[in-house]
Structure formats: C-alpha cells, structure tokens
Amino acid sequence: LSTYLPRLKVLLREANLEQVSATHLRKQIESEFQVDLRPQKQPFKELVHSTLTEIFTSGHEAHAPAAAHQASSTSATASSTSSRPSPAPAAVNSPAASRAKNPFSVPQYLSPALVDVVQIKTATRPEVIKALWKYIKDHKLQDPDDGRFIFCDAPLKRVLGKNRANAFAMNKILGAHLRTEAQYSENPHFSEIPMTEDDVVKPRTPGVKGAKGTKRKAAAPRKKRDPSKMPQYRLSPDLAKVCGFEQHTRPQVVKQIWVYVKANQLQDPQDGRFILCNDLLRRIFETDKVSAFSMNSHLSRHLTR
Incomplete structure (x- = not known):
C-alpha cells in the first residue's frame, strides 16, 4: 500500500472531509492505478486514518495548497x-x-x-x-x-x-x-451536540457471514503485481505529448497525466476531483471537463498493446 501513499496524501488534502470516506478514497486509487484493493480494505482504511492524522498533526492543511x-x-x-x-x-x-x-x-x-x-x-x-x-x-x-x-x-x-x-x-x-x-x-444560534457512543476500532474477522448465517471464507489476498511484468502500452500521439513518452504501463500513464495536470494548474479549484481540459487534453478526453473516475475510461482508445 505504500506505493499509493503519495497520491493518497494529495487526495486527502483536497477532499471534502464531510463527504469523503475510506471506501471512496480506495475506489479512487483503484481507478487511477487499475488495481483491486478490496482484499486490503481494512489495512487501507487504517492507512487513511494514520495519514490523515499525520497531515493534521504535522500542521499541514488538508483541503488545499497553503497559498x-x-x-x-x-x-x-x-x-x-x-x-x-x-x-x-x-x-x-x-x-x-x-x-x-x-x-x-x-x-x-x-x-x-x-x-x-x-x-x-x-x-x-x-x-x-x-x-x-x-x-x-x-x-x-x-x-x-x-x-x-x-x-x-x-x-x-x-x-x-x-x-x-x-x-x-x-x-x-x-x-x-x-x-x-x-x-x-x-440563524446565529447553534444547537448543542448530543452525546453518542464512543468510536472504537472494529475487530477484523477471518470469515464473513453468508445469506443464511453460515460463514464463508474471506477472500484470499491477491499477490501484488510485479511492475516489471505489467503490460506495456503504446500511447497515441496526443497522449504521448502529455506524458513525455511513447510506451509505458497504464499506472505510469495515469501518474504522468496527473503530473501534467498539476504542472499546468488544470485541476478544478472548486472541486479537485475534476480536470479542466486544455486543447491537448480536450483531444484526448473529448470534453471540457473530466472527472478522475471517468478519466480512465477515456484512456483505452489511446493505448494499444
């Protein structure tokens, strides 16, 4: 999971913490890196909690760049x-x-x-x-x-x-x-917050209850994919201009797109989950504004084995 920590920190600093959840963040990482983290739900949730605590206790703001x-x-x-x-x-x-x-x-x-x-x-x-x-x-x-x-x-x-x-x-x-x-x-008056049950750590269970109360085995954790064995894709000319290379793995393509977006300040300042496309990105995504979730669906036609 440490591979995704830098991106997770960025997402947490830009997230609306009233709405975001560990599940939402996990799906975002899965979408961007084309991986399945479902077998690691609990470790990922713990990583989110520890990272968020680290961000706040270190004095860094969580929602946007300090500027x-x-x-x-x-x-x-x-x-x-x-x-x-x-x-x-x-x-x-x-x-x-x-x-x-x-x-x-x-x-x-x-x-x-x-x-x-x-x-x-x-x-x-x-x-x-x-x-x-x-x-x-x-x-x-x-x-x-x-x-x-x-x-x-x-x-x-x-x-x-x-x-x-x-x-x-x-x-x-x-x-x-x-x-x-x-x-x-x-309305200048605030209501009192009622006392509720304390937050606790939910224990991890080896099995999950089935439909009729029977237990089925928890899904076996998937082996981490070796980056050197990931398939290489040839990029379309437009995508190659964005990424700066003509061939690479899909996760590296996604990573480089985010580097390009950050460098050109194309992230929507009102909602960091969206990208405001310039002329080059518009030729790739065929829209003026694309979400991080849907971005991957547009990439397939620009990648060939």
Whole structure:
C-alpha cells in the first residue's frame, strides 16, 4: 500500500472531509492505478486514518495548497463581547480570491462550544482543524496507544459529543459547528451536540457471514503485481505529448497525466476531483471537463498493446 501513499496524501488534502470516506478514497486509487484493493480494505482504511492524522498533526492543511488560504482569523479572548465578528476578506489578486466560492478557503463563524476550545471566532475550516489539533496536542488528549483516537475533555465533549473520538470522523462532526456568513445571518444560534457512543476500532474477522448465517471464507489476498511484468502500452500521439513518452504501463500513464495536470494548474479549484481540459487534453478526453473516475475510461482508445 505504500506505493499509493503519495497520491493518497494529495487526495486527502483536497477532499471534502464531510463527504469523503475510506471506501471512496480506495475506489479512487483503484481507478487511477487499475488495481483491486478490496482484499486490503481494512489495512487501507487504517492507512487513511494514520495519514490523515499525520497531515493534521504535522500542521499541514488538508483541503488545499497553503497559498489558497490567505484569509486571516480573528482570535477570541475570555473577555470577548457578544458583538458579531466579521470574517476577514480574502486577499485581492491572490489564489484565495479566485477561489472565493470554495467553502474551505472562506472564513466561517464558529459555534460557542468550538470557540471555547480553539479560541477563534472566525476562521477557514483548515485553520479550525489546525487549531483543534494544537489544543489536542497541548492537552495531551491523543490516545498514546492509537494516535487515530482522541480522549475528549469537557470542552471537547461539547464539540464532538463523545468521550473518545476517531480523528477521521471528527472532521465530519465539525460541520455542525461552522456556518458561512449567509448561514450565520439567517440563524446565529447553534444547537448543542448530543452525546453518542464512543468510536472504537472494529475487530477484523477471518470469515464473513453468508445469506443464511453460515460463514464463508474471506477472500484470499491477491499477490501484488510485479511492475516489471505489467503490460506495456503504446500511447497515441496526443497522449504521448502529455506524458513525455511513447510506451509505458497504464499506472505510469495515469501518474504522468496527473503530473501534467498539476504542472499546468488544470485541476478544478472548486472541486479537485475534476480536470479542466486544455486543447491537448480536450483531444484526448473529448470534453471540457473530466472527472478522475471517468478519466480512465477515456484512456483505452489511446493505448494499444
């Protein structure tokens, strides 16, 4: 699984953590690398959790390149008044200004419970997550036996509604504590988060129950394919211009397309799952905008054995 770690980190930094799941990420990797990771579902899920924790604890933002988040946050103090804070505007002529519609680059209002923890009244979502992890580290709330989990003190319980929370699931809960300026203007009151069952690690079972309660053997893990034995494909002239070579394996072709997309800044700033095609990519995908999932289906006619 370490082969896919660099791409997984990119996907996690660009993902909407309120909607994305480990299954979604696994299918994305399978689609891009043309592999079957179903026999490794649990190890992949654990890799996602550990990678996400590493991203946040290292201080890197999870949703976009750092340049996209130029908005400043307003610190709250114990003697703060009840006056309504104003989110700081994005810098003019900056990447953040061009991404003003992206909810992860726009300052949002925080619930009183979340303000008590991070001491910030308005901030972008990545800034909130970074401040939340600082609080967790400063108060030594991370589970020493499993860094994917957090022991909640009284203030965190008001935010997460648990005694012990999963770091990956924590980001989904934050949605209830954040509001855009329009949402806050319509309703400035936040509901309390009810206490729910603690997050736990699901034990791995050797067998899976069948339709009538009988157990069938779990699928045997597939052997990892040797890259040197993967089939080589000849690329069409247009695809060769993108990749910089005329023949290679399919995973390497997909990898090089992403290198080209990143180098030419063709990834949709509003939704990183989509690619905005320039003239060359338009000749390959025959569309102005293509998703990472459907991209592979277009490649077949440009690859020959």
